[in-house]
Amino acid sequence: MQFENSLEFAEKMDQQDPLAAIRNDFAIPKMDNGDDEVYLCGNSLGLQPKLAAEYVQRELAQWASLGVKGHFSGDFPWMPYHEFLSEGFADLVGAKTEEVVAMNTLTANLHFMMVSFYRPTETRHKILIEEHAFPSDHYAVESQIKFHGFDPKESMLLIKPRAGEDLIRNEDLIELIEKEGESIALIMLPGVQYYTGQVFDMQAITQLGHAKGCKVGFDLAHAAGNIVMNLHDWQVDFACWCTYKYLNSGPGSVAGCFVHENHHKDEDLPRFAGWWGHDKSTRFKMENTFKPIHSAEAWQLSNPPVLSLAAIRGSLDTIKKAGGINALREKSLKLTGFMRHLLTTQIPERITILTPSEEKYSGSQLSLTVRLNEKDDPERGKRVFTALEDAGVTGDWRYPNVIRVAPVPQYNSFKDVYRFVEILKNAIDNH
Ligand SMILES: Cc1ncc(COP(=O)(O)O)c(C=O)c1O
Ligand SMILES: Nc1ccccc1C(=O)C[C@H](N)C(=O)O
Structure with missing residues (x-):
């Protein structure tokens, strides 16, 4: 699949996404300003389906x-x-x-x-x-x-x-x-x-x-x-x-x-x-x-x-x-593929992706380490992670040195992925 580096592209992907409406079946946590969080932590705790509450x-x-x-x-x-x-x-x-x-x-x-x-x-x-x-x-x-x-x-x-x-x-x-x-x-x-x-x-x-x-x-x-x-x-x-x-x-x-x-x-x-x-x-x-x-x-x-x-x-x-696991996986490959594309084309020199790139050996989650620069200390990754949280991104940090993010096909959008990479770029520039 050919990806492009723009918000317009992300929005176009969302418009064409047959699963886009499933997001409305979930409660999405909000930031203080009322915007939806960029919730990328479904690998730890998935969001609440409205049907779960109903049942x-x-x-x-x-x-x-x-x-x-x-x-x-x-x-x-x-x-x-x-x-x-x-x-x-x-x-x-x-x-x-x-x-x-x-x-x-x-x-x-x-x-x-x-x-x-x-x-x-x-x-x-x-x-x-x-x-x-x-x-x-x-x-x-x-x-x-x-x-x-x-x-x-x-x-x-x-x-x-x-x-x-x-x-x-x-x-x-x-x-x-x-x-x-x-x-x-x-x-x-x-x-x-x-x-x-x-x-x-x-x-x-x-x-x-x-x-x-x-x-x-x-x-x-x-x-x-x-x-x-x-x-x-x-x-x-x-x-x-x-x-x-x-x-x-x-x-x-x-x-x-x-x-x-x-x-x-x-x-x-x-x-x-x-x-x-x-x-x-x-x-x-x-x-x-x-x-x-x-x-x-x-x-x-x-x-x-x-x-x-x-x-x-x-x-x-x-x-x-949503069409079962095959439909979810199909979207997941695109969502995570888009995230990988943005990371490797926009900030390749600043982060390393630990997760294998081959489809057979990877799922929704990408595990990222932030590279150190000369004047840096080993806590840089943790500082970047905290900056992400402050900007409304929920992922998770696992010792010793990894930020885990998982765009989940049930409720994440391509726009979430785009926003995440923009926020990450900024966080790395400033820390
Ligand atoms: C791989 C793995 N094993 C075990 C656990 C522990 O699960 P539980 O607390 O539900 O027993 C978790 C998550 O917490 C996990 O990710
Ligand atoms: N159940 C939890 C309660 C509190 C904090 C984390 C968890 C996790 O599930 C962690 C997850 N298993 C992980 O892969 O790190």
């Missing part, structure tokens, strides 16, 4: 008027409420509806998945993760290894970028799995890396991992609602994602989980069980013998928080209205 209000009203009968009454009774999300989740990650479930939160689900899929033996006890995985993933893996009586120093296999580089090279990952595969019990990597925005080749990793006898799971926190995936066809064993980033379902909202159907009938899998994972037809007989549902729902523990599920349902309906 939460609706369940509050049901509760007020029906009390306990709300479990069984109306179009969206609470008992099976999580099932209303299955189709939307399945479309987003490329799964069958019975392979996905909304439950718990992301780190909790990583633990529950490791209970089932990390089964270390004396010879095969390692978990392969990135050296700079999101800290919660690192802690979860480390604690699982210790829980099984192994030593993280021996059993945590950490892949990192080469010295002086920011991204993990495919060939390095492949070489490591080839070399160490027989001792790896579980490969657990991100779909999209939180710091750099790098997309991992989930299909190739799964194929190679399986060829070596490893289980393969992904943390899709930054991938769900961002890129197109086919977890079922790729034979991924499990995946977990939160719903508050690109899935716009509100802070701390209930997470999603995928378990491949290959595992649904495996009676030998260890599992931490709860009553919501038990066969629905006999759940209320209150018997002691656990009979797992033959779907991802078997991993549920508790009856889920319906108010949170209602917000997710509102978000998934908004995504459906």
Whole structure:
């Protein structure tokens, strides 16, 4: 696609954008002067869909008027409420509806998945993760290894970028799995890396991992609602994602989980069980013998928080209205492509983009580092970030040195992207 460096071009792109009107379905934060913020932080907390608010209000009203009968009454009774999300989740990650479930939160689900899929033996006890995985993933893996009586120093296999580089090279990952595969019990990597925005080749990793006898799971926190995936066809064993980033379902909202159907009938899998994972037809007989549902729902523990599920349902309906993940991705490639074009043509000597430029290896997010000049100090990046915030841009700063910005196809416009680059230019000039 050919991009041009002008506000007129951005406005023309917005006029031609079939998804432009979806922005009106969201609450957009305002600056003090009443203008819309340039909100580029959907990689951390997505904005509120109006339908999410409407559906939460609706369940509050049901509760007020029906009390306990709300479990069984109306179009969206609470008992099976999580099932209303299955189709939307399945479309987003490329799964069958019975392979996905909304439950718990992301780190909790990583633990529950490791209970089932990390089964270390004396010879095969390692978990392969990135050296700079999101800290919660690192802690979860480390604690699982210790829980099984192994030593993280021996059993945590950490892949990192080469010295002086920011991204993990495919060939390095492949070489490591080839070399160490027989001792790896579980490969657990991100779909999209939180710091750099790098997309991992989930299909190739799964194929190679399986060829070596490893289980393969992904943390899709930054991938769900961002890129197109086919977890079922790729034979991924499990995946977990939160719903508050690109899935716009509100802070701390209930997470999603995928378990491949290959595992649904495996009676030998260890599992931490709860009553919501038990066969629905006999759940209320209150018997002691656990009979797992033959779907991802078997991993549920508790009856889920319906108010949170209602917000997710509102978000998934908004995504459906936008045409689903393929339509979002199509716009995302243009939006982020436009941002990359403006940055590389307008201020190439002043910032570095860590995120890979190839479409296959990048999503909405761009991770930027501000270059130092001779008289500068290492805090320059942080100062530039603060100046952006003061001028009405919301992105985020991650230590040690990156500004993350994610133009999100659901509610960001090409004009937002243009405004951001103008403000960034100014901030860099003045700091
Ligand atoms: C990659 C990744 N893993 C784990 C988490 C932690 O998620 P939660 O607090 O929902 O468990 C996040 C986000 O906070 C994340 O981005
Ligand atoms: N849940 C949060 C609460 C407060 C501040 C940040 C978060 C994030 O989700 C951070 C995000 N996971 C990240 O990629 O940095």
